[in-house]
Amino acid sequence: MSEIETSGHSDAIETVVRQVLRDILGLSEGQVAGFDRDTELFGALPELDSMAVAGLLTEMEDRLDILIEDDEVDGELFENFGNLVDFARAKASA
Amino acid sequence: MIGAYRFDGNDELCLIHGPEDGPRLLILPPLFDEANRVRHLMVECARALAEHGIASVMPDLPGCNESPVPLENASISLWQAALIACAEQLGPVSHFASIRGGALLDGALGDLPRWRLAPVKGGQLLRTMLRTKMAGDREAGIASSSEALMETARAQGIELAGNSLSPCMIRELDSAAPASGGAVRLVRFADDPLDADGRIAGAPLWLRAEPAHDPAMAQAMAADIAAWMRG
Structure with a gap:
Protein backbone atom coordinates (compact mmCIF):
# COMPACT_ATOMS: atom_id res chain seq x y z
CA MET A 1 0.00 0.00 0.00
CA SER A 2 1.41 3.41 -0.91
CA GLU A 3 1.92 6.14 1.64
CA ILE A 4 -0.83 8.27 0.15
CA GLU A 5 -3.36 5.46 0.32
CA THR A 6 -2.37 4.75 3.92
CA SER A 7 -2.92 8.31 5.04
CA GLY A 8 -6.19 8.54 3.09
CA HIS A 9 -7.44 5.40 4.84
CA SER A 10 -6.36 6.73 8.23
CA ASP A 11 -8.16 10.03 7.69
CA ALA A 12 -11.37 8.17 6.91
CA ILE A 13 -11.10 6.26 10.19
CA GLU A 14 -10.34 9.40 12.15
CA THR A 15 -13.42 11.01 10.59
CA VAL A 16 -15.59 8.10 11.68
CA VAL A 17 -14.27 8.32 15.27
CA ARG A 18 -15.01 12.06 15.28
CA GLN A 19 -18.54 11.44 13.97
CA VAL A 20 -19.24 8.77 16.58
CA LEU A 21 -18.10 11.12 19.38
CA ARG A 22 -20.21 13.92 17.87
CA ASP A 23 -23.31 11.67 17.73
CA ILE A 24 -22.93 10.14 21.20
CA LEU A 25 -21.98 13.33 23.02
CA GLY A 26 -24.23 15.68 21.04
CA LEU A 27 -21.32 17.91 20.08
CA SER A 28 -21.25 20.19 17.05
CA GLU A 29 -19.22 19.55 13.92
CA GLY A 30 -16.98 22.47 14.94
CA GLN A 31 -16.35 21.09 18.41
CA VAL A 32 -15.23 17.65 17.24
CA ALA A 33 -13.21 19.19 14.40
CA GLY A 34 -11.20 20.92 17.13
CA PHE A 35 -10.20 17.60 18.73
CA ASP A 36 -6.50 16.79 18.40
CA ARG A 37 -4.47 13.82 19.60
CA ASP A 38 -4.08 15.27 23.08
CA THR A 39 -7.75 16.16 23.61
CA GLU A 40 -8.75 14.41 26.83
CA LEU A 41 -11.91 12.28 26.70
CA PHE A 42 -12.92 10.17 29.73
CA GLY A 43 -13.04 12.40 32.78
CA ALA A 44 -12.83 15.60 30.72
CA LEU A 45 -16.17 15.25 28.91
CA PRO A 46 -18.95 14.95 31.51
CA GLU A 47 -21.35 13.29 29.02
CA LEU A 48 -18.90 10.43 28.48
CA ASP A 49 -20.07 8.10 31.25
CA SER A 50 -19.89 4.30 31.19
CA MET A 51 -23.22 4.04 29.36
CA ALA A 52 -21.99 6.44 26.66
CA VAL A 53 -18.75 4.46 26.39
CA ALA A 54 -20.78 1.28 25.82
CA GLY A 55 -22.72 2.96 23.01
CA LEU A 56 -19.54 4.41 21.55
CA LEU A 57 -17.85 1.01 21.31
CA THR A 58 -20.84 -0.59 19.60
CA GLU A 59 -21.15 2.31 17.14
CA MET A 60 -17.44 2.11 16.31
CA GLU A 61 -17.82 -1.62 15.64
CA ASP A 62 -20.80 -0.99 13.42
CA ARG A 63 -19.38 1.91 11.42
CA LEU A 64 -15.83 0.53 11.05
CA ASP A 65 -16.92 -3.10 10.65
CA ILE A 66 -14.63 -4.26 13.46
CA LEU A 67 -15.08 -6.40 16.58
CA ILE A 68 -13.84 -5.06 19.93
CA GLU A 69 -13.06 -7.69 22.58
CA ASP A 70 -13.81 -7.17 26.28
CA ASP A 71 -10.13 -7.21 27.27
CA GLU A 72 -9.22 -4.52 24.74
CA VAL A 73 -11.26 -1.94 26.61
CA ASP A 74 -9.39 -0.16 29.40
CA GLY A 75 -9.05 3.32 30.83
CA GLU A 76 -6.14 4.16 28.57
CA LEU A 77 -8.27 3.72 25.45
CA PHE A 78 -10.44 6.70 26.39
CA GLU A 79 -7.69 8.82 27.91
CA ASN A 80 -7.40 11.01 24.83
CA PHE A 81 -8.58 11.28 21.23
CA GLY A 82 -5.21 10.07 19.87
CA ASN A 83 -5.42 6.76 21.75
CA LEU A 84 -8.95 6.10 20.50
CA VAL A 85 -8.02 6.85 16.87
CA ASP A 86 -4.86 4.70 17.06
CA PHE A 87 -6.92 1.82 18.43
CA ALA A 88 -9.56 2.20 15.69
CA ARG A 89 -6.84 2.27 13.00
CA ALA A 90 -5.13 -0.83 14.38
CA LYS A 91 -8.45 -2.73 14.53
CA ALA A 92 -9.57 -1.63 11.07
CA SER A 93 -6.29 -2.70 9.44
CA ALA A 94 -6.11 -6.03 11.29
CA MET B 1 -55.33 11.33 21.59
CA GLY B 122 -30.92 -7.27 18.20
CA GLY B 123 -27.42 -8.55 18.93
CA GLN B 124 -26.04 -5.03 18.67
CA LEU B 125 -28.52 -3.69 21.23
CA LEU B 126 -27.68 -6.59 23.53
CA ARG B 127 -23.95 -5.94 23.14
CA THR B 128 -24.28 -2.31 24.20
CA MET B 129 -26.33 -3.30 27.26
CA LEU B 130 -23.79 -6.00 28.17
CA ARG B 131 -21.00 -3.43 27.93
CA THR B 132 -22.84 -1.06 30.24
CA LYS B 133 -23.23 -3.90 32.73
CA MET B 134 -19.54 -4.81 32.47
CA ALA B 135 -18.51 -1.19 33.01
CA GLY B 136 -20.67 -1.08 36.15
CA ASP B 137 -19.19 -4.36 37.35
CA ARG B 138 -15.67 -3.04 36.77
CA GLU B 139 -16.39 0.04 38.84
CA ALA B 140 -17.68 -2.25 41.60
CA GLY B 141 -14.49 -4.33 41.41
CA ILE B 142 -16.21 -7.35 39.84
CA ALA B 143 -14.51 -9.01 36.87
CA SER B 144 -17.07 -10.05 34.24
CA SER B 145 -16.98 -11.06 30.60
CA SER B 146 -19.66 -10.95 27.93
CA GLU B 147 -19.46 -14.74 27.47
CA ALA B 148 -20.04 -15.41 31.17
CA LEU B 149 -22.84 -12.84 31.38
CA MET B 150 -24.55 -14.28 28.30
CA GLU B 151 -24.33 -17.78 29.72
CA THR B 152 -26.09 -16.63 32.90
CA ALA B 153 -28.54 -14.58 30.88
CA ARG B 154 -29.57 -17.47 28.63
CA ALA B 155 -30.13 -19.73 31.64
CA GLN B 156 -31.83 -17.47 34.15
CA GLY B 157 -32.24 -14.00 32.65
CA ILE B 158 -30.30 -10.90 33.59
CA GLU B 159 -30.63 -7.26 34.47
CA LEU B 160 -28.71 -5.11 31.97
CA ALA B 161 -28.56 -1.34 32.20
CA GLY B 162 -31.72 -1.31 34.33
CA ASN B 163 -33.62 -3.70 32.03
CA SER B 164 -34.76 -7.06 33.41
CA LEU B 165 -34.46 -9.44 30.49
CA SER B 166 -35.85 -12.98 30.56
CA PRO B 167 -33.99 -15.96 29.06
CA CYS B 168 -36.56 -15.92 26.27
CA MET B 169 -35.92 -12.22 25.54
CA ILE B 170 -32.15 -12.80 25.56
CA ARG B 171 -32.40 -15.66 23.06
CA GLU B 172 -34.80 -13.85 20.76
CA LEU B 173 -32.98 -10.52 20.92
CA ASP B 174 -29.59 -12.11 20.30
CA SER B 175 -30.74 -13.60 17.00
CA ALA B 176 -33.27 -10.94 15.93
CA ALA B 177 -32.72 -9.15 12.62
Missing part, protein backbone atom coordinates in the same frame (compact mmCIF):
# COMPACT_ATOMS: atom_id res chain seq x y z
CA ILE B 2 -54.47 8.64 24.11
CA GLY B 3 -56.07 5.29 23.30
CA ALA B 4 -55.62 1.79 24.60
CA TYR B 5 -55.60 -1.77 23.38
CA ARG B 6 -56.29 -4.91 25.36
CA PHE B 7 -53.53 -7.50 25.50
CA ASP B 8 -52.95 -10.41 27.84
CA GLY B 9 -55.50 -9.12 30.36
CA ASN B 10 -54.08 -5.58 30.50
CA ASP B 11 -54.79 -2.22 28.92
CA GLU B 12 -51.75 -0.98 27.05
CA LEU B 13 -51.77 2.70 26.15
CA CYS B 14 -51.07 4.14 22.74
CA LEU B 15 -50.96 7.52 21.06
CA ILE B 16 -53.39 8.00 18.21
CA HIS B 17 -53.00 10.86 15.75
CA GLY B 18 -54.64 12.04 12.54
CA PRO B 19 -57.94 11.27 10.74
CA GLU B 20 -60.24 8.84 12.57
CA ASP B 21 -61.25 6.77 9.56
CA GLY B 22 -59.22 4.71 7.18
CA PRO B 23 -56.00 2.76 7.41
CA ARG B 24 -53.31 3.69 9.92
CA LEU B 25 -49.57 3.80 10.07
CA LEU B 26 -48.22 1.78 13.00
CA ILE B 27 -45.23 3.61 14.51
CA LEU B 28 -42.60 1.55 16.30
CA PRO B 29 -40.09 3.40 18.47
CA PRO B 30 -36.61 1.99 19.15
CA LEU B 31 -36.22 -0.54 21.98
CA PHE B 32 -35.06 -0.15 25.60
CA ASP B 33 -33.21 3.05 26.55
CA GLU B 34 -33.13 4.26 22.97
CA ALA B 35 -36.94 4.63 23.08
CA ASN B 36 -36.73 7.10 25.97
CA ARG B 37 -34.19 9.24 24.17
CA VAL B 38 -36.38 9.70 21.08
CA ARG B 39 -39.84 9.79 22.66
CA HIS B 40 -40.16 13.52 21.94
CA LEU B 41 -38.99 13.03 18.36
CA MET B 42 -41.47 10.19 17.74
CA VAL B 43 -44.43 12.12 19.12
CA GLU B 44 -43.55 15.21 17.07
CA CYS B 45 -43.21 13.02 13.99
CA ALA B 46 -46.70 11.52 14.58
CA ARG B 47 -48.13 15.04 14.97
CA ALA B 48 -46.44 16.20 11.79
CA LEU B 49 -47.81 13.13 9.98
CA ALA B 50 -51.32 14.11 11.11
CA GLU B 51 -50.76 17.49 9.46
CA HIS B 52 -49.97 15.56 6.27
CA GLY B 53 -53.37 13.85 6.71
CA ILE B 54 -51.90 10.53 7.85
CA ALA B 55 -53.45 8.56 10.69
CA SER B 56 -51.08 6.76 13.03
CA VAL B 57 -51.01 4.66 16.16
CA MET B 58 -47.95 4.40 18.40
CA PRO B 59 -48.51 1.66 20.98
CA ASP B 60 -46.77 1.07 24.28
CA LEU B 61 -45.28 -2.40 24.10
CA PRO B 62 -45.89 -4.65 27.14
CA GLY B 63 -43.17 -3.85 29.69
CA CYS B 64 -42.32 -0.48 28.12
CA ASN B 65 -43.24 3.14 28.80
CA GLU B 66 -46.57 3.24 30.75
CA SER B 67 -47.23 -0.49 30.51
CA PRO B 68 -48.48 -2.19 33.73
CA VAL B 69 -46.51 -5.32 32.82
CA PRO B 70 -42.93 -5.83 34.08
CA LEU B 71 -40.30 -5.86 31.33
CA GLU B 72 -39.07 -9.27 32.46
CA ASN B 73 -42.32 -10.75 31.08
CA ALA B 74 -41.60 -9.38 27.62
CA SER B 75 -39.90 -10.91 24.60
CA ILE B 76 -39.67 -10.13 20.89
CA SER B 77 -42.42 -12.68 20.14
CA LEU B 78 -44.65 -11.27 22.92
CA TRP B 79 -44.21 -7.77 21.50
CA GLN B 80 -45.18 -9.01 18.04
CA ALA B 81 -48.27 -10.69 19.47
CA ALA B 82 -49.16 -7.39 21.18
CA LEU B 83 -48.82 -5.55 17.86
CA ILE B 84 -51.25 -8.02 16.26
CA ALA B 85 -53.77 -7.33 19.04
CA CYS B 86 -53.21 -3.59 18.71
CA ALA B 87 -53.76 -3.68 14.93
CA GLU B 88 -56.94 -5.78 15.30
CA GLN B 89 -58.43 -3.37 17.82
CA LEU B 90 -57.22 -0.01 16.52
CA GLY B 91 -56.48 -0.70 12.86
CA PRO B 92 -56.70 -1.45 10.07
CA VAL B 93 -52.94 -0.96 9.87
CA SER B 94 -51.65 -0.45 6.33
CA HIS B 95 -48.00 0.53 6.89
CA PHE B 96 -45.22 0.36 9.49
CA ALA B 97 -42.63 3.00 10.34
CA SER B 98 -39.80 2.23 12.74
CA ILE B 99 -36.55 3.56 14.11
CA ARG B 100 -33.63 1.29 15.03
CA GLY B 101 -34.76 -1.80 16.99
CA GLY B 102 -38.41 -1.12 16.14
CA ALA B 103 -37.58 -2.76 12.80
CA LEU B 104 -37.16 -6.08 14.64
CA LEU B 105 -40.94 -6.10 15.17
CA ASP B 106 -42.27 -4.80 11.87
CA GLY B 107 -42.87 -8.29 10.45
CA ALA B 108 -45.61 -8.87 13.05
CA LEU B 109 -48.44 -8.30 10.58
CA GLY B 110 -46.90 -10.07 7.60
CA ASP B 111 -45.52 -8.30 4.58
CA LEU B 112 -46.97 -4.81 5.04
CA PRO B 113 -44.96 -1.97 3.50
CA ARG B 114 -42.41 -0.75 6.03
CA TRP B 115 -40.33 2.41 6.50
CA ARG B 116 -37.16 2.02 8.54
CA LEU B 117 -34.75 4.60 9.86
CA ALA B 118 -31.29 3.17 10.69
CA PRO B 119 -32.50 -0.37 11.53
CA VAL B 120 -30.33 -2.39 13.89
CA LYS B 121 -29.88 -6.06 14.75
CA PRO B 178 -35.08 -6.93 10.62
CA ALA B 179 -37.33 -9.17 8.50
CA SER B 180 -36.58 -9.12 4.79
CA GLY B 181 -40.12 -9.53 3.37
CA GLY B 182 -42.40 -6.78 2.14
CA ALA B 183 -41.68 -3.47 0.46
CA VAL B 184 -39.04 -1.68 2.55
CA ARG B 185 -38.02 1.96 2.34
CA LEU B 186 -34.66 2.13 4.09
CA VAL B 187 -33.74 5.61 5.28
CA ARG B 188 -30.43 6.81 6.73
CA PHE B 189 -28.71 10.06 7.55
CA ALA B 190 -26.94 12.08 4.87
CA ASP B 191 -23.45 11.26 6.26
CA ASP B 192 -24.11 7.53 6.79
CA PRO B 193 -21.91 5.55 4.35
CA LEU B 194 -24.29 2.55 4.29
CA ASP B 195 -26.76 2.00 1.42
CA ALA B 196 -30.21 3.54 1.69
CA ASP B 197 -33.32 4.27 -0.39
CA GLY B 198 -33.58 7.75 1.07
CA ARG B 199 -31.56 10.20 3.16
CA ILE B 200 -32.73 12.71 5.76
CA ALA B 201 -30.93 15.45 7.64
CA GLY B 202 -30.64 14.83 11.36
CA ALA B 203 -28.64 13.05 14.01
CA PRO B 204 -28.95 9.71 15.81
CA LEU B 205 -30.62 11.14 18.92
CA TRP B 206 -31.08 7.58 20.26
CA LEU B 207 -27.33 7.46 20.93
CA ARG B 208 -27.15 10.67 22.89
CA ALA B 209 -25.81 10.55 26.42
CA GLU B 210 -28.06 13.53 27.19
CA PRO B 211 -31.54 13.43 25.59
CA ALA B 212 -32.14 16.09 22.96
CA HIS B 213 -34.82 16.96 20.43
CA ASP B 214 -34.56 17.96 16.78
CA PRO B 215 -37.83 19.47 15.48
CA ALA B 216 -36.50 19.70 11.91
CA MET B 217 -35.70 15.99 11.93
CA ALA B 218 -39.23 15.11 13.09
CA GLN B 219 -40.59 17.16 10.17
CA ALA B 220 -38.15 15.54 7.72
CA MET B 221 -39.15 12.05 8.88
CA ALA B 222 -42.85 12.86 8.53
CA ALA B 223 -42.37 14.36 5.05
CA ASP B 224 -40.45 11.29 3.87
CA ILE B 225 -43.00 8.86 5.36
CA ALA B 226 -45.94 10.81 3.91
CA ALA B 227 -44.43 10.90 0.41
CA TRP B 228 -43.63 7.18 0.61
CA MET B 229 -47.16 6.25 1.79
CA ARG B 230 -48.73 8.22 -1.02
CA GLY B 231 -46.43 6.42 -3.48
